[in-house]
Each structure stands twice: as C-alpha cells, then as structure tokens.
Amino acid sequence: MDIINSKRIFYIVLSILSVCVTSSCASDQPDNAEGKGVELSFTTCGASRASVMSDINTKGARFAVCGDMIEAGPGNSDRKRIVIFSNTEVEYDGSKWSYGETRYWFPGHEYSFVAIHPATLISGDGGDSQYSNSTLSFRYRIPTSDGELIKREELADIIAATHRRKYNDNGNLSTTPVRLNFFHTMSRINFLLNYEGQADKVTITKIELEGVAKTATFALVPAPLSAGGIQTDDYSLSWNGISDRGTLITDINADVSNGETQQLCPDNDALFMIPQPDNNGIIMRISYIYGCGDDPEEQTLTAQTPIGGWEAGKIYSYSIALNIVEEDVNMNFNVNVTDWKEGASTDISVPRK
Secondary structure, X not given: OHXXXXXXXXXXXXXXXXXXHHHHHHHOOOOHHHOOOEEOOEEEEEOOOOOOOOOOOOOOOEEEEEXXXXXXXXXXXXXXXXXXXXXXXXXXXXXXXXXXOOOEEXXXXXXXXXXXXXXXXXXXXXXXXXXXXXEEEEEEXXXXXXXXXXXXXXXXXXXXXXXXXXXXOOOOOOOOOEEEEEEEOOEEEEEEEEEEEOOOEEEEEEEEEEEEXXXXXXXXXXXXXXOOOOEEOOEEEEEEEEEEEEEEEEEEEEEEEOOOEEEOOOHHHOEEEOOEOXXXXXXXXXXXXXXXXXXXXXXXXXXXXXXXXXXXXXXXXXXXXXXXXXXXEEEEEEEEEEEOOOOOOOOEEEOXX
16 A cells, blocks of 8 residues: 555656646747747848859758847846857748747847858858857868869858847837848859960860968857847958968869850859958969860969959959960950849748748
8 A cells, every 4th residue: 555655646746747847848938829929930032043052042952040139228238148049950842941949039139140051051060160149150161172172062152141130019010020131251253264376275174273261260240239220131240260371273174265255163163262351472373275186285374363362242253365376375364353242132931830
C-alpha cells in the first residue's frame, strides 16, 4: 500500500508540474486572438537580377536574417536587447517564403534586422559570424584553390539589407511587413577587350591581379532612428581588417575576333572582389594565345591599374585595346566606374509556415 500511495503522489506532483510548465511557456507568447500580438513578416526587394547574381526569388533560394528588439524610450541603450532572429534561414518554395516559428510585434519596442544572401555565409557551417548590439559581422575570404586561382563557382555576390523600426501600437503602420531592400556589398570587376591584329582572333586565357587583399571582416548595422522617426532602411557598412594580400588568378578562355570588343567577365560569370578603396598598387596581367596554325604562341601583358582601389557597390570596367601588328604589341588601359544599380524591384511576401 505504501508503494502504491507513493506512486499516486508522484504522478499527482508530476501532473501539477506539467501544468505549471505549460502555462509558463504559453505566457511568453502574446495572445493573438485577443489582439495582443501582430505577426512579424517580411517582404524583399532590391538587387534581384538573376543575370548578375543567384536570383533570390527562385524556388529554394534562401537568405539569413538576424534581429533583435529593445524596449523603446529614453535611455534604452542601458536596457537589454533580446535576439529574436539568430542566423535564421528564410526560404522561398516557389510561391511563398517561410522562416519557421512565428515571431510577433510587441508594443513599446524598437526592432532591428540585418539580412544576408547567400544564407550560407552566416548560417549552418557558413562561418564565424557574430551578432551583437544589432550589428552582424563575419570574416570573408575570396574562395581559391592553390591559394591563387579563384573558384568562380563559389564566388559570392554578397547582398544585404537592414531595417530598424519602432512599434508603438498606436494605430499607425508600424506592423506592416519588414521591407528588406537588398543592395550589393562587394565590388564588381569587369574587363572589356578590343582586339585588332593580323590573326582572325586572340584567345584570352587568364587574368592575374597582384596586390589584392583576399580576406576582410564584413560588418553591417542599421542606422539609428532619427528624432521622432518610426523606421529606416539606412545602414552603416564596413569592410575592415583587410589582409592576406597576394595574387588572384581567374581563368577566362574567351575568343575575341579581330575588330571585336568583348566582355571577359559578363553578367552570367561576373567577378566579385572585396572592397579595398585604399589599395593603390594593384598590378594586372593578362595572358592570351595569339597566332595561326598548329603552334599558337601564349603571351602575357602587364599593366598598372590607374585607380585607387575598389569601393563597395560599384562596378569597375577596364577597357583594354590590344593591337598586335606583326610583332608590335600595344595596350591602352582605361577604367570606367559606375554605381551598381539594378532594374525594377519586386516585392515578395515572407509569411510564416
């Protein structure tokens, strides 16, 4: 009897504890039915042109998001930020986006978000990313084999977006979907080669860039809200700790006909580099095969870049005039710098599963 009573008492206590735990977990979530919480969702727009990057709006595409919230009001910098998204993957299934367990807006809080594509840069085994005080940072290295040859298939067009807003629960639009306006964070490098010579064509085999930094630390934080402001998509982006300078080689394998001008790194095979605006000493070498018959000759030209490095979100197009007459080789070298802008934007909702 004593054993049976002990078992009964044990099960009664266990049931009470189970009810208490369940009630505690439920109290952490707002009661959506009573209007105490509004679901947090996203839309995406901005840099989504598939000809330049892996299209973010195709089935299976993913970006990763980090986010936090803090009680709004004067002196909130002394209060604790609560992380609500930690390298959370958001995936597109062809008709909608999903990020998993639903998050809600809480009145009287300020929210911050940082999103990155490709998602693998910070999620899973993507790297040593850190998220603290609304700032996302991670170490990035240009993917290479043998230390110099760029793995073009692994080279990422890193795009990012930020958003910061205040939710006041006062009937305004502060709970509309978070609009993630993606932008380019790297420098895009292109080469346009014009060939004139005695042979019908010249075959460009590779381009070497000497003195280029291969590694740097990416850091991105949403801008603070202005006085009386409700939301902003402004941000502060930096590439710091630039290091590991050396030579990078990219295979080209492009035939350029006599009298023709051709892109050597076109949209579908673009070349992305870590921004390094203070680099004034990049040396470029271009290798090509020239000649007719069964014994073409491989040659290499060397040129000093005429600009002071590369900035984030810009395209650097180097125009090369290759003139081969008999055995005389001349190369004119110019650069055109433009902002990296995309075409029309599209908004795609990101609901919960």
